[in-house]
Amino acid sequence: MRGFDAILVEKRDLTHGTTGRYHGLLHSGGRYAVKDPQAAVECIEENRILRRIMPHCIEDTGGFFVVTPWDDPDYVPRFVDGCRRAGIPVEEVPVDQMLREEPLLNPHISHCFRVPDAAADSFLATEANAESARQHGARIWTYHEVTRLVRQGDHVVGAVCHDLVKDEEVHIHADLLVNAAGAWAGQIAAMAGVEVNIIPGKGVMVAMAHRVVNTVVNRCKLPSDGDIIVPIHTVAVIGTTDVKVSDPEHFPIEPWEIALMLAEGEKLVPGLKQMRVLRAWAGVRPLYQETVVADTRDVTRAYTLLDHETRDGLRGLITITGGKWTTYRQMAQVTVDRVCEKFGVERHCRTHEEPLPGAERAEYHWLGAPLARVERERAYGRLVCECELATEEDVIRAITEGQARTIDDIRRDVRLGMGPCQGGFCTYRAAGIWHALRRPRVTETNVALRDFLQERWKGLLPVLHGQQLRQERLDELIYLSVLNADHLPGPTVSPLAPVMYEPAGGTQRDGPST
Amino acid sequence: MRPRVDVLVIGAGLAGLMAAWQAAVAGCRVRVITRGPGALFWHAGCVDVLGYAAQDTERPVAAPRDALLHLVNANPAHPYARVGLEGVETALSALQQVCEAAGYPLRGDLSHNWLLPSAVGAFRPTCLAPETMVSGDLARRDPLLIVGFEGMLDFYPELVADNLAEQERPARSVRLDLPSLRERRQLTPVTLAQLFEAPEFRRQVAEALRPKLGRAARVGFPAVLGVHRPLEVKQDLEAKLGREVFEIPTLPPSVPGMRLYTILVEAVRQAGGDVFTGMEAVRAEAENGRVQAVFTEAAARLNPHRAHAFVLATGGLLGGGIVADADGHLREVILGLPVQGPESQTKWFRQEFLASEDHPVYAAGVAVDERFRPVGAKGVPLYTNLFVAGMTLAGDDVIRRRALDGVAVATGYAVGQHAARSVQEAMR
Numbered sequence: 001m002r003g004f005d006a007i008l009v010e011k012r013d014l015t016h017g018t019t020g021r022y023h024g025l026l027h028s029g030g031r032y033a034v035k036d037p038q039a040a041v042e043c044i045e046e047n048r049i050l051r052r053i054m055p056h057c058i059e060d061t062g063g064f065f066v067v068t069p070w071d072d073p074d075y076v077p078r079f080v081d082g083c084r085r086a087g088i089p090v091e092e093v094p095v096d097q098m099l100r101e102e103p104l105l106n107p108h109i110s111h112c113f114r115v116p117d118a119a120a121d122s123f124l125a126t127e128a129n130a131e132s133a134r135q136h137g138a139r140i141w142t143y144h145e146v147t148r149l150v151r152q153g154d155h156v157v158g159a160v161c162h163d164l165v166k167d168e169e170v171h172i173h174a175d176l177l178v179n180a181a182g183a184w185a186g187q188i189a190a191m192a193g194v195e196v197n198i199i200p201g202k203g204v205m206v207a208m209a210h211r212v213v214n215t216v217v218n219r220c221k222l223p224s225d226g227d228i229i230v231p232i233h234t235v236a237v238i239g240t241t242d243v244k245v246s247d248p249e250h251f252p253i254e255p256w257e258i259a260l261m262l263a264e265g266e267k268l269v270p271g272l273k274q275m276r277v278l279r280a281w282a283g284v285r286p287l288y289q290e291t292v293v294a295d296t297r298d299v300t301r302a303y304t305l306l307d308h309e310t311r312d313g314l315r316g317l318i319t320i321t322g323g324k325w326t327t328y329r330q331m332a333q334v335t336v337d338r339v340c341e342k343f344g345v346e347r348h349c350r351t352h353e354e355p356l357p358g359a360e361r362a363e364y365h366w367l368g369a370p371l372a373r374v375e376r377e378r379a380y381g382r383l384v385c386e387c388e389l390a391t392e393e394d395v396i397r398a399i400t401e402g403q404a405r406t407i408d409d410i411r412r413d414v415r416l417g418m419g420p421c422q423g424g425f426c427t428y429r430a431a432g433i434w435h436a437l438r439r440p441r442v443t444e445t446n447v448a449l450r451d452f453l454q455e456r457w458k459g460l461l462p463v464l465h466g467q468q469l470r471q472e473r474l475d476e477l478i479y480l481s482v483l484n485a486d487h488l489p490g491p492t493v494s495p496l497a498p499v500m501y502e503p504a505g506g507t508q509r510d511g512p513s514t
Numbered sequence: 515m516r517p518r519v520d521v522l523v524i525g526a527g528l529a530g531l532m533a534a535w536q537a538a539v540a541g542c543r544v545r546v547i548t549r550g551p552g553a554l555f556w557h558a559g560c561v562d563v564l565g566y567a568a569q570d571t572e573r574p575v576a577a578p579r580d581a582l583l584h585l586v587n588a589n590p591a592h593p594y595a596r597v598g599l600e601g602v603e604t605a606l607s608a609l610q611q612v613c614e615a616a617g618y619p620l621r622g623d624l625s626h627n628w629l630l631p632s633a634v635g636a637f638r639p640t641c642l643a644p645e646t647m648v649s650g651d652l653a654r655r656d657p658l659l660i661v662g663f664e665g666m667l668d669f670y671p672e673l674v675a676d677n678l679a680e681q682e683r684p685a686r687s688v689r690l691d692l693p694s695l696r697e698r699r700q701l702t703p704v705t706l707a708q709l710f711e712a713p714e715f716r717r718q719v720a721e722a723l724r725p726k727l728g729r730a731a732r733v734g735f736p737a738v739l740g741v742h743r744p745l746e747v748k749q750d751l752e753a754k755l756g757r758e759v760f761e762i763p764t765l766p767p768s769v770p771g772m773r774l775y776t777i778l779v780e781a782v783r784q785a786g787g788d789v790f791t792g793m794e795a796v797r798a799e800a801e802n803g804r805v806q807a808v809f810t811e812a813a814a815r816l817n818p819h820r821a822h823a824f825v826l827a828t829g830g831l832l833g834g835g836i837v838a839d840a841d842g843h844l845r846e847v848i849l850g851l852p853v854q855g856p857e858s859q860t861k862w863f864r865q866e867f868l869a870s871e872d873h874p875v876y877a878a879g880v881a882v883d884e885r886f887r888p889v890g891a892k893g894v895p896l897y898t899n900l901f902v903a904g905m906t907l908a909g910d911d912v913i914r915r916r917a918l919d920g921v922a923v924a925t926g927y928a929v930g931q932h933a934a935r936s937v938q939e940a941m942r
Contacts, residue, residue, distance in 0.1 A: 255860065262840060273840050381700030384667060392667060425765055428634070432670025436689075442635070442676035449634070450868060457867035464863065465838045473832040473876070473913070474556060474766075479868065481913050482558050482763055484636035486868040487572075489680045500865055 001354075002336055002347040006138045007172055008130075009161050011145035012496075013409045015126045017182045017248075019325060020412065021283030023205050023239040024232035025216060026050060026058055026118040027326040030065055030090065032301055033082030034075070035222055039301040040086035042327045047116060049329060049352045050125075053359060057125040060364045061231055063117020063216035064098065066109045068267050071221045076111055079220055083115065090115050102213050104269045117216040119232040121365065122325060123412040128356040135357065143405055143496070144170060149177065149191040149317075156192050156316035164495050165405055176342060178335055179319040183248035183284040189319055194312045196319055200248040200284040203240035204257040206463060209276035209420050211367070212236040212269050219268070226264025233367070234388065234419060235278055238265040248284045250504035253462040257282075276467045278420065279459040282501060288322040303331045305338060318342075384433065385426035387419020395430055399437050406496050407431065407452035420468075423456040424475040428483065443490025450488075453479060455498040462501065519545040519788075520937040521930075522808055522821035524795045524848065525835070527552020528919055529904025529926035530827030531778035531789075532609070536930025537825075538785030542937050546782060547793040547810055547819060551775050552829055553905075553918070558632075558763035559737065559770020561606065561620060561642035561923060564594075565627065565916025571870035574639035578920075579603075579624035593907045594917075596884060597924040605927035606642060606920070616777040617745060619645045629653060631660075631734060631762050633669055635677025635685075638763075639916060644770055646744045649732050649760035657684040659730035660762070661723060664691040665701040668765040669736035688726045692718055706738035707769045710747050720754035727757060737761035737770050744773065798824075798849045804899045808848065822940045823899045823933040826851075826888075827926060830879055830905030832913075838862075844878050846906070851888045851896065854881045854908040872911035879908030885932045886925065899936050903929040 010016065029043030051058060067073060083090040091114050098112040099105060130140050144161040147169075151157070158173040179196075181188045186198035211231045219227035230237045238261045245251040258280060265272045288304050303323030308314040320335045333349045340347050355362070370389040374380060382392045398404050398413040407430050410416050416430055417423035431449040435442065453475075464472060479485045521537040523530045526548035538544040563578045564585065575581040582602060586595035594602060603624055613620045620642040622628055629652040632638040637652050650658075658678060662671030671687035678685035694715065695701060709715045723733070733751075739761055740747035751759045763770060779789050793810040799818070800806060807818040828835025828848065837845050842859030846852075855878025856862055862875035880888045880902050887895035888902055903925040905912060912918045 277840070378699060381665075381698070382667070428765060429667050429670075431634075432673050435676065436670055436672045439672065439676075442673065442680050445673060446634075446677070453867050461863055461865070465840050465842070465859075469838050469875075470831060470834055476876075476913050477553065477556055477832065477918070478765060481562065481916060481918060482556075482632065482765070482768075483634045484632045484638045485634055486870065487574075488634060488636050488677060492868075502865065 001136050001350055002340065004339065006133070007174070008133070008138060008140045009144040009146060009159070009172070010140075010142050013142050013405070013412060014130055014140070015123055015412060017184070018283040018285065019122050019126055019182075021205075021281050022122065022203070022325055023228065023230045023237040024119050024122065025228065025230045025326075026120040027324060028063055028115040028117045029086050029088045030063065030079070030083055030115040030117065031218060031223055031228075033086055033088060034078050036301050037082065037086055039324065040082065040088065042302060042330060043324065044086055044088045046327050046330050047118070050120070050326070051118070053329075053352070053354065054125055054128055054356045055362055055364045056358045057121045057128060058364055059119040059232070059366060061117070061119050061215050063115045063218060064093065064102070065113045065115060065218045065220040066098070066105065066268070067111040067220045068106055069108050069110075070267055071219055073110065075221050080113070088115055102215055102217070104212055104271075105217065106268055106270055111220065113220065117218070119216065119230055120325070121233070124358070127413065128358050131357045141170075142403060146188060146191070149188070151192060154314055156314065167495070175316065176339060177317045178339070179317060180335070182286040182321070185286055185319055185321045187248075189308075189317075192308070192314060192317050194308055194314055194317070196306060196321065197289060198321060199287045199289065200245045201287045202243045202245045202251050202282055202284050204253050204261065204280060204282045205237050205239040206258060206261040206265070206280045207235040207237050207278040208272070209235065209278040209468065212272065212275065214367075217268055226261045229265060229268055233415065238262070242285070245284060247504050249499060250502065251282065251284070252503050253280055253282050253501045255462070258462055276420070277463045277465070278468060279422065280462040281459050286321050286323075303327055305334050307338060384429045385414070385416045385419065387421055388415040388417075390414040390416045390426070392433065395433050396437065399434055407434065407448050408455045408498070411452070417452065417456055421471055422460060422475065423452060424471065424478060427452050427456070428478070446488040446490045447494045449485060450492065451494055451497045453485070458498050458500050519543045519819070519821045521545075521823045521825060521933045522547065522819050523825040523827060524548070524808060525552055525827035525829055525833060525904070526775075526779070526789055526791065527827060527829055527833060527904060528554055528774070528778070528922035529929075530825065531775070531782060532605070532923055532926030533825045533827060533901070533903050533930035533933065534782045534787050534789070535612070535778060535785060536608075536927050537934045538782055538787040540931065540934035542934050544782065544785075544787035545819065545821070546787065546789040547795060547808075548789070548791050549794040549834070550791055553832060554771040554775045555768055556766040557768055557771050557918065558638070558640070559644060559768050559774055560630070560640040560647065560763070561609065561919040562639070562916040563602070563606070563624065563641035563920030565639035566914070568915065574629060574637065575627055577625055578627055578641050582624070589909070591881070592909045593921045593925050596882065596886065597928045601928055602920065602924040605924045608927060609923050610642065612781045613644075613774070613777055616780070618773060618777060621645055621648050631658075631674060631678060633674060633736070633762055633764055635674040637681065641920065644744070644761075644773070646739055646748050646761045646770070647737070649758040650734055650762060652678075652683055655683060656731035657686070657729050658732055658734055659727060660685060660687045660734045662687065662689045662736065663695060663701060663706065664689050665695055665698065666706065666736065667701070668703055669762075674734070674762065686728065686730065688723070690719065690722050692722060694718055702767070703736065703738045703764045703769050704741070704767060706736070707741045710738060710740045711742065713750070716747065716750055716754065720751060723755060727755065730757060732758040732760060734760050734762050736764045737768065738764070741769060741772065795828075795848050800849070800897060803897055805849070805897050822937045823901065825901050825903060825929055825933050826880075826906055827903045827929075828906050830907075831876065832905055835906045836879065838875065844875075846880055849900070851880050852890060853878055855879070872914050876911040876913065877909060880906050881908045886929045899940070901929040901933050901936075
């Protein structure tokens with residue numbers, strides 16, 4: 001938008017990192033009102049802007065902060081005061097009103113406050129940003145993993161990437177490199193020989209198979225584990241833990257983390273543990289601090305811009321790190337401000353003013369919208385994914401117009417396979433449509449089918465029990481017994497296969513060896 | 515009070531229906547209660563007896579009889595071992611006779627597994643296949659034409675043909691875009707199967723297909739060639755096309771599975787039994803080591819079903835007869851029978867979904883004695899008049915072994931006889 005010739009490289013698909021693995025909260029800032037006022041201010045500023053530029057990616061659920069019997073009532077005045085100082089609109093909601101709006105919430109909640117939290121679709125939002133960037137001339141190369149940075153003396157002049165799809169090396173020369181690699185920012189900086197101390201803080205999230213609540217519900221207390229439920233699309237997500245990990249790529253989801261999410265969720269919604277659990281996932285927060293800390297909850301959620309020229313005497317490299325999904329735009333703004341400065345040009349930021357592609361109707365997303373569309377278009381018979389109402393047309397568009405390299409890429413575009421059956425029916429259909437349209441060597445389609453089944457399994461494995469286990473058994477019946485998909489010709493390993501939730505060096509689960 | 519029925523069967527999958535039919539044939543008054551149709555509606559509509567042996571998960575079993583012999587010797591607690599090889603053979607022939615009598619023969623026997631194309635074009639090993647599928651035999655190498663329908667989302671002929679070709683079976687695909695289908699908003703396997711019953715629709719299909727036949731010696735359709743008279747549909751298409759015609763099982767709901775369900779329900783009724791759907795068994799009452807009644811829930815109250823003998827054919831983890839809770843306990847839902855399975859939840863699964871070895875939890879189930887009665891820790895039957903069949907039995911991951919239908923048929927058949935014998939004993 002500011003006239004630079006830019007290339008974005010991402011090691012997998014867009015949102016492969018933390019963006020695609022969070023709970024989907026558009027922060028009001030209430031969560032940080034007491035502990036991290038700077039982050040709170042950034043959140044509410046951006047909350048207002050994002051509602052304007054990408055309303056179609058946001059469901060305006062509103063948010064509650066509730067005081068349960070397990071929470072310290074003395075926190076309440078500090079919370080209200082913190083919100084007011086940060087400029088976050090906050091109003092108390094009588095408990096009986098709260099229960100009318102959210103009947104499943106714990107009736108023993110003593111206080112409830114309403115803030116402008118919302119649910120955000122980070123897949124759609126990322127695609128909207130990428131599309132806008134493309135329209136302004138940027139090139140976006142997914143499945144390009146940076147393998148090294150090219151340095152000439154004290155100047156970074158480019159990067160070498162590995163194209164995972166074509167399995168070849170790609171050299172990119174650039175006047176300036178922006179390291180926005182999130183939890184991987186330390187690794188990228190290290191390739192240029194500078195140290196950036198990123199603490200990957202793992203957070204585990206558990207999705208319930210339906211909308212347990214329609215409002216974002218936070219515990220009114222200092223941020224802690226399992227203290228939030230976010231309704232997003234057809235599910236409700238309980239988050240999250242915060243565990244320091246050594247490697248942003250390889251980390252397990254521990255049974256205690258799942259048990260803790262469900263136990264804490266139970267305090268907000270009694271009976272939650274008996275409800276159907278859909279899936280779990282984990283992402284790593286890119287927490288940055290110049291000094292080493294023991295507890296990652298104490299690290300600021302505000303963002304940091306590192307100019308390595310002034311910090312380390314290394315020209316041509318800027319790192320933007322820390323921050324929240326909610327503050328991504330502001331982070332980009334200050335980064336490009338610095339880029340302009342570096343090039344000695346004055347070009348103003350417009351990202352807070354110009355709506356993103358797809359926001360033309362200036363309407364929030366709402367839960368019933370996909371169904372309304374199916375009804376309007378009479379597309380009931382054209383559903384590839386019945387759970388998430390993805391039509392054949394949607395899938396075809398994702399394959400022919402999008403940059404889908406895997407069925408998982410289609411999922412991020414159209415929510416294929418994200419509902420209760422977790423790909424049971426739509427994996428086969430998507431593979432069939434993919435094959436009919438592209439007609440690749442059939443072994444490539446076979447790998448795509450396998451990879452997607454494994455990708456869904458990855459998130460089921462930590463939580464599988466109850467009705468979801470029964471569903472999974474049906475999916476096994478389909479893929480093993482009806483289709484015999486485990487005996488298809490071709491390779492069974494693929495470079496685009498999902499990375500399982502296990503520590504580096506393979507599983508340490510107390511399970512049978514494979 | 516004298517029970518109105520002798521044998522109450524819970525579950526109307528293949529195992530439950532086989533048991534009910536056998537008990538009825540043996541002269542018992544039989545009632546089947548079921549929440550809904552069982553896994554027949556989901557599966558391929560063939561009888562998989564043993565497709566892949568545990569010791570070689572890559573190559574399909576060529577001769578099920580030999581592999582079964584090995585299996586029952588190696589694993590005496592396996593459901594097949596409880597039935598015995600002869601019992602398996604008898605049960606399969608009995609099913610074949612029922613289907614034959616209904617005009618829907620199942621072809622094959624324990625000496626050989628068919629390899630038939632699946633809806634992704636993999637080679638699917640199965641022991642008994644309906645007449646409508648056997649021309650898909652992949653032991654043959656003559657050219658195939660795979661036919662799909664524009665608008666049908668549950669079958670992709672290109673994928674089938676290309677995978678067959680990749681495995682050295684000459685195959686092409688064609689998609690028919692029939693004007694009469696264009697107005698239809700939904701083209702499920704069942705809709706198409708109903709359409710195929712009409713001669714006029716078959717004429718349209720044949721007409722559209724004839725110019726595209728080329729060198730093909732046989733023509734494969736999704737398994738939608740009619741609900742009630744599939745053989746007639748197949749023969750008519752063969753006459754019109756001048757080629758052999760066969761079916762390939764689709765995603766659920768399975769039309770061939772529905773045919774088997776219909777045939778077996780009819781067989782139970784013919785033998786004097788009843789089948790009631792929409793009845794979910796929720797608990798049971800026992801006294802003096804005998805089950806007295808099983809209760810279904812209706813209109814906010816519990817209805818008792820009393821009988822002399824009870825058959826539990828509730829489908830295990832797949833059917834919902836066994837449930838795994840969040841804390842890692844495996845629970846048999848109606849009687850709270852002990853479930854044999856991995857001690858710890860951390861040992862339930864492997865890291866790979868399509869792992870060739872079993873996910874250990876799927877072999878979990880109810881352990882039984884030689885008469886299929888559930889046993890406690892010391893191997894003593896918990897109830898003298900309760901018999902377990904099908905996937906609720908412990909001992910194997912029958913889906914990974916491709917033994918789902920075979921275990922259901924064999925154990926269902928055996929349990930039907932044990933239940934009948936127990937009724938006769940009680941009457942004496």
